Amino acid sequence: MAVAQAEGRAPSVVAAVARDGEIVWEGSATSVDGHGPDGDVQYRIGSITKTFTAVLVLRLRDEGLLDLGDPIGKHLPDTGVDEVTVGQLLAHTAGLAAETPGGWWERTPASERPELADVLGEDPYRHPVGRRHHYSNPGYTLLGSLVAKLRGAPWEDVLRREILEPLGLTRTSPQPEAPYAGGWAVHPWADALLPEQVEDLGLMAPAGQLWSTTRDLARFALFLAQGDERVLSAETVQEMRTPAAPLEEGDWDASYGLGVQVFRREGGSLAGHGGSLPGYLACLLFSADDGLAAVALTNCTSGPLMGALAGELLHLVAEAEPRFPEPWRPLPEVDPRVLELAGPWYWGTHAFGLRVLADGIELGPLEGRGRSARFRAEEDGTWTGLNGYYAGESLRPVRRADGALSHLDLGSFVFTREPYEAGAPVPGGVDPEGWRGLKPQGE
Known part of the structure; x- marks a missing residue:
């Protein structure tokens, strides 16, 4: 952090690292002797605001008030971009311009853009809808107006009521509240x-x-990693950090989810968001797998690379103090019908293994890389895929008339206990003569 402040020529830099929900380190570097900002000093966070807006939109979706596939015109008619969907706006794939018409919106009065038409302009598109990722600030203005329309209250009021108060973010606000950095x-x-x-x-x-x-x-990063039922479920925040935008050529290590930037790294991924406004730079990064988050803020228009600083803080902790794995513990009780699913299975000649875990089952190839996934139990006895190729697909244990387990049906794929098991309903059937050798020529 001291290197970032000195080499970036920043008036001040403040940063923090959290692990498993607790701040384990925080500090600052400053150009003013005897004065160092702490974790209670406000800085402007710029586009990290977009992640808060995305949370509000996904709350509306989870309540059934909209669908991510809805055209924005269904809820905000006559904007001139009625065809773009809510999901495309969240992922910056709506094809809209990056900035507003007229003067640079970050340094001009809001009175120059009193209506959505002033934000979008007469020519709002820069790319075909849905074809590529193109970051759009006006797109998130539309999403904020969508929240205000469906909630019947200003965006700021909805934000405070639905995110800031439930999560205890008492030092996050639309306007600066002392102490804050100029x-x-x-x-x-x-x-x-x-x-x-x-x-x-x-x-x-x-x-x-x-x-x-x-x-x-x-604290907000912990919510984005784990969810909070008062705001969004763990399943929905995981959806937020799942890539939803096409990769840009030459930028294969970065993508965008739903209001969250996603970065690939060796052995896992990072998620979060950067932000900038005149006078301020900010970055929030977290690793859900490592239970780590880093925040870096500075009060200058250009200088320190906040993303690099936050990423380095995470890397240092992950390398020097790797996370201890949770102790293995046996299941408190075992359902015999679930335990019966465990063991080897064959899809054609491909060998798979099914393990029964505390939170579901896992099916994956016994050798090499392949289609592996975890599944959660459903009330009707089926299992729903949670990740990979089988995400959202249904696995159904099929039993014979006498109740004995016959095979697994996974999205029309039949898994049997033996490769091409005789008598099993293998699509296309099994040769009645069974397995055989290859006779020498002439015999």
Whole structure:
């Protein structure tokens, strides 16, 4: 962090690392002797605001008030982009322009954009709808207006009621609340400063308005990793950090989910979001697998690479203090009909193994890489795939008339206890003469 502040020529840098929901380290580096911001000092977080807006939209979806496949015109008619879907707006695949018409919206008064038509302009598209990832700030303005329309209240009020208060984010707000850091521009060729102006973003607020602290954002990162039933379920926050946008050529290690940036790394992935507004840079990153989160904030327009700093903080902890695995524990009780599923199965000649776990079952190839997935139990005795090729697919144990287990039906694939087992309903049938050798020629 000290290197980031010194080499980035930043008035101040503040950062924090959280592990399993607790802040385990925080610190700051500053240009003012005797004054170091702590985890309670607000900085503007820019586009990290988009992740908060995405949470509000997904709450509407989970309540059944909209579908991600809904065209935005179904809920916000006559915007000029009625055909784009809610899901495309969340993933920045709607083809909309990156910025608004007119002056740079981050440094001009909101009064210049009083209506959605002023945000979108007469030519809102830059790409065919749904074909590529193209980051769009106006797209998130539409989503904020969608939230306000369906909730019947301003975006800021819905945000406070549905996210900030339930999660205890008392130092996150649309307007700065003391103590907060003032924003600066640092001269590129001289060690001199210029104060940056602060604009209220108006309709653009859902794309970048918020102020927050490292402590609040670390708490928010825990929510994004684990979910909180008061806000969104664990299943929905996992959906948020699942890539939903096409990869850009040459950028195979980064993608975008639903309001969350996703980064591949060796052995896993990171998720989070960066942010910038004149006078401020911010980044929040977390690893759900490692239970780690890092937040880095600074009060200058350009300088330290906040994403690199947050990523390095995570890397240092993960490498130097790897997470202890949870102790293995046997199941408290075993259902005999589930235990009967365990063991080897064959899809054609491909050998698979099925394991019974505390939270479901896992089916995967016995050798090499292949179609592996976990499944959760359903009340009707079937199992639903949770990941990989079989995500959302149904696995059905099929029994004979006498109740004995016959085979597994997984999305029309038949898994048998023996390869091409005689008498099993293998599609296409099994040769009645069974397995045989290959006779030498002439015999």
